[in-house]
Amino acid sequence: MKFFPTSFFLAVLSLLICLIGFNYLFITSLGIAFSVYILLEFTDKLGKVVPIKEFITLIASFQWIVGAKIGYNIGKVHYKYYMYVDEDTYMTYIVPGVIFFYLGLKLIRSNLSIIAVKRFMQKNRTAAKRLAYFLLTIGLLSFMISKIVRLPAVAFIFYLTNLLIYVAVIHFMILFPNKKWQLFIISIGFFFLFSLGSGLFHDLIITAAFLLFFLFSERTKMRLKIGVLLFGLFSLYTLQLVKGDYREIIWESNKNANPIEAFFSVLEAEFAPANPVVNTVQLNKNAELEEQTTINTRLNQGWIISKIMDNVPHNQEYLQGKTIMESIEAAVLPRFLFPNKKGANDALINFRKITGIDITRGTSMGLSVIGEFYANYGQVGGWLAMLIYGLFLAIFIKMLQNIIAGGSPLILLWLIFFFFQVVKAETDFIKIFNHLIKSFLFFIFIQFGSSLLGMDLLLNKRMQYE
Numbered sequence: 001m002k003f004f005p006t007s008f009f010l011a012v013l014s015l016l017i018c019l020i021g022f023n024y025l026f027i028t029s030l031g032i033a034f035s036v037y038i039l040l041e042f043t044d045k046l047g048k049v050v051p052i053k054e055f056i057t058l059i060a061s062f063q064w065i066v067g068a069k070i071g072y073n074i075g076k077v078h079y080k081y082y083m084y085v086d087e088d089t090y091m092t093y094i095v096p097g098v099i100f101f102y103l104g105l106k107l108i109r110s111n112l113s114i115i116a117v118k119r120f121m122q123k124n125r126t127a128a129k130r131l132a133y134f135l136l137t138i139g140l141l142s143f144m145i146s147k148i149v150r151l152p153a154v155a156f157i158f159y160l161t162n163l164l165i166y167v168a169v170i171h172f173m174i175l176f177p178n179k180k181w182q183l184f185i186i187s188i189g190f191f192f193l194f195s196l197g198s199g200l201f202h203d204l205i206i207t208a209a210f211l212l213f214f215l216f217s218e219r220t221k222m223r224l225k226i227g228v229l230l231f232g233l234f235s236l237y238t239l240q241l242v243k244g245d246y247r248e249i250i251w252e253s254n255k256n257a258n259p260i261e262a263f264f265s266v267l268e269a270e271f272a273p274a275n276p277v278v279n280t281v282q283l284n285k286n287a288e289l290e291e292q293t294t295i296n297t298r299l300n301q302g303w304i305i306s307k308i309m310d311n312v313p314h315n316q317e318y319l320q321g322k323t324i325m326e327s328i329e330a331a332v333l334p335r336f337l338f339p340n341k342k343g344a345n346d347a348l349i350n351f352r353k354i355t356g357i358d359i360t361r362g363t364s365m366g367l368s369v370i371g372e373f374y375a376n377y378g379q380v381g382g383w384l385a386m387l388i389y390g391l392f393l394a395i396f397i398k399m400l401q402n403i404i405a406g407g408s409p410l411i412l413l414w415l416i417f418f419f420f421q422v423v424k425a426e427t428d429f430i431k432i433f434n435h436l437i438k439s440f441l442f443f444i445f446i447q448f449g450s451s452l453l454g455m456d457l458l459l460n461k462r463m464q465y466e
Contacts, residue, residue, distance in 0.1 A: 007044065011037035025088055028069055031095035035061040038102070043225050047216030049112040050412045052397070053105040055209065056423050057098065063425040064094050064370060068302025080357070081303050084310035090302065093309065093379050097370050097386045104390020110397050114174075115218065116409040121174050124459055132171035134455050139164030160442050163417050166207055170413045173214045184215050196259035199247040201239055206423060208232065210416040240299070242266045301426045304355060305371040311356040312375045319376045323350050324385075327430035331437040347428045366426040373429075393422065396436065404443070408458040417443065 014036040018029035038061055042054035068083065068090060076082040083090065121128040142161035149158075169187045173180040188208050195204040212232070216225060242263070249262045312318060326342040351367055352358055354375040359365055367375070373385040400418065405411035421427055421435035447457050 007037055007040035010040060024069075025091060027091040027095050028065075028087060031061070031065040031091055031098070032069065034095070034099060035066050043222070043229060046213065046225050047114065047220045048218045049114060050213050050415060052112065052213075052415050052419060052423075053102075053394070055213075056393070056419070057102045057105065059423055060098055060101065060370070060425045063299060063301040064098060064305065064368070065091070065302075067300030068094065068306070071300045071302055081300075083303055084306040090306050090309065093374060093382065094302070094305065094370065097373075097383050100383050101370075101386040101390040104387040104392075105394050107391050108394040108398050110394070110401060112397075112412060113409075114214065114412070117412055118174055118177075120409050120459075121171075125175065127456075127459055128171065128175055131455060131457065131459065132168050132175060134450070135164045135171065135457075136168035139166075139168055156438065157442070160417070160439055163420060163439075166210065166416050166420075167414055169211065170214055170416065173211070174413070177217070180215060184211055187211060193259075196250075196263055199243070199250045201243060202424070203420075205236060205239075206420060207416075209423075210420075214413075238267070242270050245269075301368050301371075304365065304426075305368060305374070307355045307357060308367065308371045308375050312354060313378075315356055316353060316375070318378055319354075321376050323354075323372060324376055324429060327428075327433045330430055331434045342430065347430055350428065350430075366424075366428045366431070368426050369429050369432065404440075405458050406460050408460050410458045414443070414457075 011033045015029050015033035018024040018032050019026065024032070035058075038054055038058045042051050042058050045051040045054060069087075071083050072087045139162060142158055143165060146155075146158035146162060169183060173183050176183065188204070188211070191204050191207055195201045212228070215228070246263055246266045249257055249266065250259060326346070330342045330346075347366065348359070350372075351365060354367060354372070357365075369389060370382065370386060373382040373389075376382075377385055396418075397415075400411050400414075401407070418436065418439050420439075422432050443457075450457055
């Protein structure tokens, strides 16, 4: 039996269980079933293709649908982090919006096969190794300089250049398939140590997911993929559980505390057996509810979207595409000619206006594209915008392959470079579009610069693959 019918069957089974077993709303059940389908499709494609489209949809589904449903089940237990509109109203907008987005992604097909990449790199192994070491060197140099030099004007350039480390690691995982597990573990350990220093783990999670695309082969058994994903989910759960307490230690000590010792002390405190004297049933229930609420707050982007739906248009009129146009202008117009154009810092102003929540500078919260589309165009307009947004991303991938890469399969190893911000379901449109455009221009620039040094980033001059 092919996997598509199996994944479809399990999705339908999930729909029936939600409807009959749990008595969920049909639209909620449909959303959960769709999330199950995307999860199974993503898992099946690991090792065969680069499942970038499924990955973006998967994160959105879990943060906008699954996390939101958990939020509705928990109810209002926090003065701010709760669902502001009823479940039917919320899911009626979100579930079709996510499905329309996925349809947009699928309207234009792309060859994302990893097999072509492997064949090409093995036939051009010497040149590919030189390229991998070149990218790693540039990325590490940029990383070290960015830790010493603090210049806001070039911070984004350093950010993009630092991403070359991830691209290099992917090159090495393809070049040395017998050592890809060791490379994966060492790389995640390296990025984890630096995440400990800042107390910020989001980039670590995204990096691990992108590297996971290339960890398996087309012959890897489904049970191994599921096992690794379950371990990853458990690690993510643990990280979300302890990072709040860990940040308090690190940030209050002005990062003078030993990060490794602090992390493991928090980990030990979280999982250590409770004192039997004070371990009452009621305390256990309260602690469990607080723990569940805390973790779901970080998973659930839906509470912010629901706040947008509660605030717009009741207190704030629909913006009629204003923030979307400002985002496009901010990404494509040069600042030296348009000094008053909007920037990423304006996302905070938009967040306050659209949600009605007065957050302080430095607080990390985003509207998400589906929330921002609702604030601009309403429900039906938001659905259409999600379809167009998915189609735009599909066209962008196709353009990278056919125009920028000239057919070179190595462009697939660069998707982490272009989509590092795009996959984040909570990110504002201005950050997503700005990253796409700036990474695209920067890639062209470094491709030109590296060619002057005799290094072709896509090895287009050595097109010997079949």
